[in-house]
Amino acid sequence: MKQQIEMRKLAVLIVALLAAALAISRCNAAETVRMQLTHVDAGRGLNGRELMQRMALRSRARAARLLLSSTASSVVSPGSYTGVFPVTEYLVHMAIGTPPQSVLLALDTGSDLTWTQCRPCAACFDQPLPYFDPSSSSTFDLLPCGSTPCQDLAPVTACVNPKSRPDQTCVYTYSYGDNSVTTGLLDVETFTFGAGTSVSVPGVAFGCGINNSGNFKNNNETGIAGFGRGPLSLPSQLKVANFSYCLTNITGSKPSTVLLDLPADLYSTGNGAVQTTPLIQSPESPYYYYLSLKGITVGSTRLPVDESTFALRNGTGGTIIDSGSAVTSLPSQVYRLVLDEFAAQVKLPKLTLPLADGLTCFFSPPWAKPDVPKLLLHFEGATMELPRENYVFGFEKTGKSILCLAITEGDEMSIIGNFQQQNMHVLYDLQNSKLSFVPAECDML
Ligand SMILES: *[C@@H]1O[C@H](CO)[C@@H](O)[C@H](O)[C@H]1NC(C)=O
Ligand SMILES: *[C@@H]1O[C@H](CO)[C@@H](O)[C@H](O)[C@H]1NC(C)=O
Ligand SMILES: *[C@@H]1O[C@H](CO)[C@@H](O)[C@H](O)[C@H]1NC(C)=O
Ligand SMILES: *[C@@H]1O[C@H](CO)[C@@H](O)[C@H](O)[C@H]1NC(C)=O
Ligand SMILES: *[C@@H]1O[C@H](CO)[C@@H](O)[C@H](O)[C@H]1NC(C)=O
Secondary structure (H helix, E strand, C coil), X not given: CXXXXXXXXXXXXXHHHHHHHHHHHXXXXXXXXXXXXXXXXXXXXXXXXXXXXXXXXXXXXXXXXXXXXXXXXHHCCCCCCCCCCCCCCEEEEEEECCCCEEEEEEEECCCCCCEEEECCCCECCCCCCCCECXXXXXXXXXXXXXXXXXXXXXXXXXXXXXXXXCCCXXXXXXXXXXXXXXXXXXXXXXXXXXXXXXXXXXXXXXXXXXXXXXXXXXXXXXXXXXXXXXCCCHHHHCCCCEEEEEEXXXXXXXXXXXXXXXXXXHHCXXXXXXXXXXXXXXXXXXXXXXXXXXXXXXXXXECCCCHHHHCEECCEECEEECCCCCCEEEEHHHHHHHHXXXXXXXXXXXXXXXXXXXXXXXXXXXXXXXXXXXXXXXXXXXXXXECHHHXXXXXXXXXXXXXXXXXXXXXXXXXXXXXXXXXXXXXXXXXXXXXXXXXXXXXXX
């Protein structure tokens, strides 16, 4: 009898413990992680024109490289890495190790591996923060070759056998299209995220880069934060159901925000109707977030473009949304149609000499703000109506007022860049493979 009571007590205790554990894990799963984003050109004191020129240059380099990697990728097995041109647009603030050491990583929705420069550096580029030092962290560990993250990264990984370890250690080498390269050890660490209240997550696989060279320098970054769709990306490793970003005015100085697992009620506080469109995955370029763009309207004219122009064709073409591209780029024939229609409707004289970076500009009447036609991007199930500030910009040059279109002529792939996403809360709903967006005051988030 006594035994029965004890058993019952034990059962009650177990149920209570289970419930508590469940409550804790559910609470953890729903916890929103907030990170701060800084635009790479913030604090450089650039004027609008300089800023746009830099952004356009970076976009073109990025677009050229995205195209290369998406066509080259058909010969590479899924799960391997085809590096895109490592263009830095937004830097995300986080910390690695115990106690936490700050890092500043380029937010990249086009790649998977997260890495930062590590001591002892064989060859590192200059960065404003101290290099991450594994020897002063109590939570650092090397990953063996047989580990899942190392396998996920194959074939860009190799095995070494340091004297201190009986098991083989995972070494990675990522080469990017422009000869930028990072080499290091694949490790696990505790990552700490958070502006305000912080959240620490143990066991995150990342690259400890000890030989890094190429295009990373001069941007304040210490490495790259992979936000792509593969298994090693931060959203995948943190098992979040969704993430979002809200980019403040690029010409302003307010920081932007990235949120992981944001509550539905926080998302619904935008300034309009939430638009939702499916996210498509391509087996050839599994890291990219493809959208189904159907058409474009300038003013009241829907451009005569066949839907297939924007569609994925056996790994090529397609339309992606990308945090690493500054301005939107469109296939040549579409770009020309947009331009001709825009020119016909604004009725302003075009500058015959383009700006050095290929942006198309017009003379605008001095001291006036000419009306411009609306620009609408039609996606499957959603329309993105771009306010004026999200696709034109103006500046003064030798007493003349100039108005430019912040769109560039790209290649087969259409890329929705971040200039077009200003003051918009963009939600990547990974669980349901959907992308949503809603106009928002991003500095109030
Ligand atoms: C980059 O570093 C410089 C000097 O440390 C600083 O003034 C600037 O604000 C930083 N820029 C960003 C985007 O963090
Ligand atoms: C760094 O990598 C480059 C290219 O991968 C290589 O040529 C160079 O020798 C390496 N440097 C060091 C110090 O390991
Ligand atoms: C994001 O995911 C969390 C966790 O599953 C969920 O509670 C929340 O509703 C999602 N947010 C949106 C805006 O869908
Ligand atoms: C798609 O690409 C594969 C491999 O390059 C090729 O064998 C196949 O014929 C292509 N299919 C189409 C429809 O172009
Ligand atoms: C950003 O700020 C500049 C100057 O403060 C302003 O001219 C521009 O319209 C703003 N853009 C957006 C998208 O709010």
